Amino acid sequence: MAAAVFHQSLGTFLPHGQANVASNVPKLNSKCFKVEIGVFRKNSPRSRNTSIRAIQSSSSQTSVVDPILSPSINTSDDSQKKQNEAALILIRHGESLWNEKNLFTGCVDVPLTRKGVEEAIEAGKRISNIPVDMIYTSSLIRAQMTAMLAMTQHRRKKVPVIIHNETEQARVWSQIFSEETIKQSIPVIASWRLNERMYGELQGLNKQETADRYGKEQVHEWRRSYDIPPPNGESLEMCAERAVAYFKDQIVPQLQSGKNVMIAAHGNSLRSIIMYLDKLTSQEVISLELSTGIPMLYIFKEGNFIRRGSPAGPSEAGVYAYTRRLALYRQKLDEMLN
Numbered sequence: 001m002a003a004a005v006f007h008q009s010l011g012t013f014l015p016h017g018q019a020n021v022a023s024n025v026p027k028l029n030s031k032c033f034k035v036e037i038g039v040f041r042k043n044s045p046r047s048r049n050t051s052i053r054a055i056q057s058s059s060s061q062t063s064v065v066d067p068i069l070s071p072s073i074n075t076s077d078d079s080q081k082k083q084n085e086a087a088l089i090l091i092r093h094g095e096s097l098w099n100e101k102n103l104f105t106g107c108v109d110v111p112l113t114r115k116g117v118e119e120a121i122e123a124g125k126r127i128s129n130i131p132v133d134m135i136y137t138s139s140l141i142r143a144q145m146t147a148m149l150a151m152t153q154h155r156r157k158k159v160p161v162i163i164h165n166e167t168e169q170a171r172v173w174s175q176i177f178s179e180e181t182i183k184q185s186i187p188v189i190a191s192w193r194l195n196e197r198m199y200g201e202l203q204g205l206n207k208q209e210t211a212d213r214y215g216k217e218q219v220h221e222w223r224r225s226y227d228i229p230p231p232n233g234e235s236l237e238m239c240a241e242r243a244v245a246y247f248k249d250q251i252v253p254q255l256q257s258g259k260n261v262m263i264a265a266h267g268n269s270l271r272s273i274i275m276y277l278d279k280l281t282s283q284e285v286i287s288l289e290l291s292t293g294i295p296m297l298y299i300f301k302e303g304n305f306i307r308r309g310s311p312a313g314p315s316e317a318g319v320y321a322y323t324r325r326l327a328l329y330r331q332k333l334d335e336m337l338n
Ligand SMILES: O=C(O)[C@@H](CO)OP(=O)(O)O
Pocket: 099, 103, 104, 105, 106, 107, 196, 199, 223, 267, 268
């Protein structure tokens, strides 16, 4: 019986036994206005010319990209090169039990509150017409819960499947034996590199009490400055060193190959990624605030990231006017499901 295991770098399932063969994946980075999730600088076309190499494709791979519905799929190699375009959804997890208690959380692994669960479901409705071929989350349960709950609302009804590549045994024991089931699955890859910034000795402390004790300015500096770490913790800069590196090395190649990606992560790991995508300065990022459970859409096209804000609802007309492919995707969902 044919079995397939997930090849992380290629972002696809490979027949068992070939999962280790294809490892040559290339590696690869005003004005302010307020949107629902924060303050952003306007896109600057000048700054978006990241040079990008195309991902090598393996003839033996079984693509997980929906062959019928994904707008990123093209039949000819030529048109693939010209039109490579993919959706990138970023979402901060819904409210956690420690957000509710106003505690510094960092890398402490706490679940969502009931309100956080509802936020994740609501976020899922807002992106339910946007294609998702791969999901990246942190290793923390609040981000994973958010991704999973959001996907329960997606109209395509593919099932998110957490990929276990931590050992050979984990990989073999989690293999899928049905091509059809693979096509109906979305791989979910968890990495600690997308975790919240490590808050050091502040983890578990109440934010208000900490401000009362050390002063508002000091606490604001620890929380929002770019390069000043909290005691024995990570600064945003240190967090960016791992989160943005992971984004460039692991996620950009998937976007280049036309896969639509959702990242469910954290206030600060996402701030560092948005700083990179929107070319924010270390001053501008200070005022970037992300709300819990609000999805934000970027279009990756010809090596550039075009920020499209947050879809207000599943049928917000504007979202589907962004690109012909998103409109087509939605139209095909309508035809298939109505
Ligand atoms: O406590 C944390 O881990 C983060 C996110 O909730 O807090 P802050 O907003 O202060 O960076």
